[in-house]
Amino acid sequence: MRITAAQRTENENRIRASMDRLLRGEIPHGGKCDIKTLAREAALDRTAFYGTRPYAHLREEFERRLRSLHDAGDIPDPRDAQIERLKTEITKLKARLALSDSTVEELNDFRIQALARLTAQHDEIVHLRAKAAGTASVTQLPAARTTVIGSCS
Incomplete structure (x- = not known):
């Protein structure tokens, strides 16, 4: 079934309005920023955006604008x-x-x-202690005295 020029213009206007909303980040519940959601929001069949169909140029525009937003670091x-x-x-x-x-x-x-x-x-300490214990020439030193420095009386 063919559509009239007025219907085609109305459809394109709905597509562009939906495209603008999606690219602004107004994503409907359960949708994405993609052609499927664009078609659903514009109340059109998704196949109308592919091949030689009437709205293929709008799909290309949408994808180009989405790509430029991604390149700019803005993800809608x-x-x-x-x-x-x-x-x-x-x-x-x-x-x-x-x-x-x-x-x-x-x-x-x-x-x-x-x-x-x-x-x-x-191991070295144990070895040296064993060697020192077996030698009589090693003299054990007395324990160190502790000197308390106190006040003069």
Whole structure:
């Protein structure tokens, strides 16, 4: 069924009004900023926007305007904006996690080295004490005296 020029103009006006609302971020419940929602909001069949159909040029205009908004960093669909924000946050968190993992690994290596040094020092002390106990030429020193410095009376 053919439509009249007046109907075509009315449809194009509805499409443009719906397009403007969607691109401003006025997304209806259950919709997205896409052709399917645009067709539903304009009360038209979605197939009218594809191929050589009468409103294909408006689909191209909508996609071009949506792409330019995305390129400018303005995302009209709040879900898409949230997805982009969450992707950015995930990237930052992955970087923080990698940094934390490397720090933990470095600290574990340091702990292992410190324990190895302490073990070697302990073994050396035990060895020297055993050697000193078996030698008669080592004289034990008396315990240190503690001197209290007091007031003169």
